[in-house]
Amino acid sequence: MHLFFPHNCIGCGTDVLNDENTLCAHCITQLPETNFLSTLNNPVEKLFYGRMQVEQAGSAFYFSKDSLLQNLIEQLKYRENQVAGLFLGKMLGNIINNAKRFDDINAIVPLPLNEKKLFKRGYNQALLLAKGIAEVWQKPVIENAVERILFTETQTKKDRILRWQTMEGVFKVIDASVLKNKHILLVDDIVTTGATLESCGTSILQISNTKISICTLAYTI
Numbered sequence: 001m002h003l004f005f006p007h008n009c010i011g012c013g014t015d016v017l018n019d020e021n022t023l024c025a026h027c028i029t030q031l032p033e034t035n036f037l038s039t040l041n042n043p044v045e046k047l048f049y050g051r052m053q054v055e056q057a058g059s060a061f062y063f064s065k066d067s068l069l070q071n072l073i074e075q076l077k078y079r080e081n082q083v084a085g086l087f088l089g090k091m092l093g094n095i096i097n098n099a100k101r102f103d104d105i106n107a108i109v110p111l112p113l114n115e116k117k118l119f120k121r122g123y124n125q126a127l128l129l130a131k132g133i134a135e136v137w138q139k140p141v142i143e144n145a146v147e148r149i150l151f152t153e154t155q156t157k158k159d160r161i162l163r164w165q166t167m168e169g170v171f172k173v174i175d176a177s178v179l180k181n182k183h184i185l186l187v188d189d190i191v192t193t194g195a196t197l198e199s200c201g202t203s204i205l206q207i208s209n210t211k212i213s214i215c216t217l218a219y220t221i
């Protein structure tokens with residue numbers, strides 16, 4: 001493992017940190033917390049007003065360019081740093097756990113990647129976050145119940161307008177039986193407009209007696 005992920009803090013480079021950590025205690029305190037997850041009517045909840053029924057929503061940190069958080073998200077998404085993914089997920093899990101507002105959630109669903117992206121990246125970064133959350137929060141992670149549809153070249157041409165309208169992604173429920181009667185926490189790395197999460201959440205809400213809450217690692221305007 002150390003050959004691929006030298007064991008130094010991604011923030012400051014110190015090597016005084018234990019095996020599972022990506023950041024040292026000092027750098028953790030430098031991350032810009034939003035406190036959204038413990039706040040009613042926070043900006044992430046407001047994103048979904050009038051678009052989709054969301055029970056609770058929030059992000060852990062503010063995203064900004066050239067920040068430590070951007071570096072962490074790059075590690076998570078593009079550098080195959082799965083240790084960082086689990087570490088960030090565990091941080092997120094602790095924040096959700098402390099917020100208490102999310103206690104009636106039954107299961108965690110990572111926002112799916114389409115097949116092409118999954119193949120290219122080798123893993124779904126949202127799944128790593130979900131697994132990290134579950135490690136500290138003891139809720140089951142449900143994978144592969146929802147699929148993100150990949151548009152083919154012909155579909156793109158044929159349905160150019162549809163493609164434009166649904167650029168953020170189209171989702172299809174594969175296994176409704178594992179989701180029905182559940183309050184689902186949808187997890188992704190970053191929320192901007194909320195369009196992708198809305199698209200996925202709306203598909204899940206077609207299943208009988210489901211509720212949606214949302215959490216992301218980062219929030220950006």
Ligand SMILES: [Zn+2]
Binds near residue numbers: 010012013023024027
């Ligand atoms: Zn550090």
